Amino acid sequence: MTNRPATDARTAILGRLRAAGETGPLPSLDTAVLERCHWGAAERMDRLRKGMEAVHTEFLTASPDDWTQVVRDFCDREGLKNLLYGPGSEAGADLAASWAPGGTQLMPYDRPVEAFKDELFTGVDAGFTSTVGGVAETGGLLLMPDAAEPRLMSLVPPVHIALLRASTIQDSFWSAVKALGWGRSLPPNALMISGPSKTADIEQTLAYGVHGPKRLIVVLVDDLN
């Protein structure tokens, strides 16, 4: 492969688009329909929960002080062998600090994936991540994977446990984009997740857990008061 044909293609394509001219007046954007989504904090929490439960997301409620215990109890109850977490994240550090020995083992994601790719795919029962917010209108979690909480933690293990603080729930994806300043700068990866992985490709029949997590557990921390 050389760069020449590609560069020529670029010039030719942009040239054709420019030659088409016609820079008429830009149609105005009336965003009133988006602004209709507006609720109080408690209702945002309810809406998010309803929306996500409708697509099989499970919820655990917690307070700012006991959420680590709620995660622990869930893991023990489900008999999870291990839980992948990011030791460099604030939530991950809190979790590790409170984790008593025995039962579910905490497994730090502390090295490049190449060092344990097979194990990640076959030997991890669950992944734990924090979130940067939620979306009330449709239900959804907003995540910004990074060095501390890598991308595959919320994707590869069969169970994804996500920590969500009620105060971070936004009205809609549109308002979240603005509140988080995502339009100005985005990390290498950001995403919205509304439920466990699903498909309807066989006869329109819903089936969960096709490629990604089979279960999504939201630990909803009520920090509104």
Added chain:
Amino acid sequence: MHAETEVLFRDSAAQALLDPQLRANFRRAMDGLMAKRKAQFPEPQDLQDLRDLSTAIRSRSLLALPELLEQFEANCIKNGIKVHWAETCEQANELVLGILNAKGAKTLVKGKSMVSEEMHLNAFLEKHGIEALESDLGEYIIQLDGETPSHIIMPAIHKNKDQIARQFSQKIKDAKYTEDVDELTAMARKVLRQKFLDADAGLSGVNFAVAETGTLCLVENEGNGRMSTHVPPLHIAVMGLEKVVARLEDVAPLYAILTRSATGQAVSTYFNLITAPRGAGEKDGPQEVHLIILDNGRSRIYADPQLRATLRCIRCGACMNHCPVYTRVGGHAYEAVYPGPIGKILTPQMEGVGVRHDLIHGSSLCGACAEVCPVEIPIPEILVRLRREATHEDAGSNVEGRGTGRTTTEDWAWRLWAGVLKRPGLYRVASWFATRFGKALPAGAPLIKNWTRTRTTPVPARRSLSERMRAEGGRHD
């Protein structure tokens, strides 16, 4: 004259209509999709407002397309994404191959991408010894049978679960026969997770490209898109050049109307925003991300002020789900990458209106597609325009293959018609003959048989209107 390679939609459609299983599969699926979409838009005014906004965003993006593409490219490069441009599918395929070869990649796992279907990428790569595996469940199912998608969102919608059960039991190693959808899904999961783990590279399409941040947005439910773009060390994305929008804010309403129009979901399971390859300190994600921006006729469509609306499309498939033709014949009858109403206007513009002349006429112009289109593409108007383009060479037109759909017989028929209508005496003689002997015309006569093939033969009245008016003296009682 018609080109030699013409595929006749009317023939394949007629054949599809004879397949009761196929019709049942589509009927059930399309009824479900229409009901689910409707349930997502309880307030007609909200729907109209959202459509108006989405249409305005897409129109604005197209008006500023060259500038947005340059801004988008610059931001991608700044983020570490390598950007390539392709005028044709051949160029795009060569680019993919070159990128794979440079990394010594032999296996490619694919997220769903209609542009890669447009490129016929899988067949091309296989010729060059590279395994290209579809990982979207529907795409995986049809790839097992060597088929093409019959719907742009639900590629395997033409099959029912019994057919898939048989297929899996025959084609997946150690698979037992089951008609349980969860078990079938689990089988595919097992095979494909190993493939994600082993693949040298991943490929995806792009739902929206954001100029202000240099971001690729991917909409999906299964997670195979995330797997394909985050697990292998190399990610290649392919997109049509029309996909770019100015701001991330613009994506919010488009995304909202896309999932609701497509599958009747308020939101998809995943909305994945990819802005850069693995960054400093990051522990996963691809080391390299390449983006190929494909033209393949789009810049030509762009040049025409009316036809440009075609490029507003966000590929939701609602026009198919609501089309009385598509829902009865299914996607394969179109023998085109993009089936249904959007395909009927897109395919002839990409491949030539002469070659796909038949496709443009395979519509009753009922308007259901335009009524549900989230970005208000006037598909019936464009169909009518393309019908003219197929038989005329109008000044100022740049439509591919314009005028090549003209036939000598049709030409002479219209000339005769015009000649008769221009001469009152001749017209009277002709209508006298038509009313007296019209019913004696055999249904299989040339030209007439085009009409009578699927319709009853029209029987002319025994007296023409003007004859009756004259005879009855134009009474007004």
